[in-house]
Amino acid sequence: MRYWLMKSEPDAFSWGGLVAKGAAGEEWDGVRNYQARNMMREMGMGDRVFFYHSQSDKAVVGIAEVIATAHPDSTTDDPRWECVDVRAVAPLKQPVTLEMCKADPRLSEMALLKQARLSVQPVRPEEWAVICDMGGV
């Protein structure tokens, strides 16, 4: 099982929105960036995903899991774009903010900090553990 982080603007699609979808989950559509798409192609069933709110929150707020591997993005006819489906697993008891990640030297190599604009990114197991710990899960 691998670990990932996916960003969303809470005004467009929030953690609460994913929770509301329940076990059926939701397509992670709308990605129009090759690097991000390639990450999704590598995802496997059951992989864990940090749900990150950009803009106002700038924090990891929940944990989701992959329930369908990469398939065509239903929001476009362009065959280049694919997406996975995810569902909510659990919220973080305490959101882990970007500021907290920046402050922790163990997270200094995270893509979140080094490639701010990449919306789908891999997370190392040790980074996953640190953030879960800070998040109270």
Added chain:
DNA sequence: GCCAACGTTGGC
């Protein structure tokens, strides 16, 4: 609202 970073497009 601004700006830096950076991905994409199109002309050459």
Added chain:
DNA sequence: GCCAACGTTGGC
């Protein structure tokens, strides 16, 4: 194949 122009994202 290069590079300038442009558009988008995300942090501040």
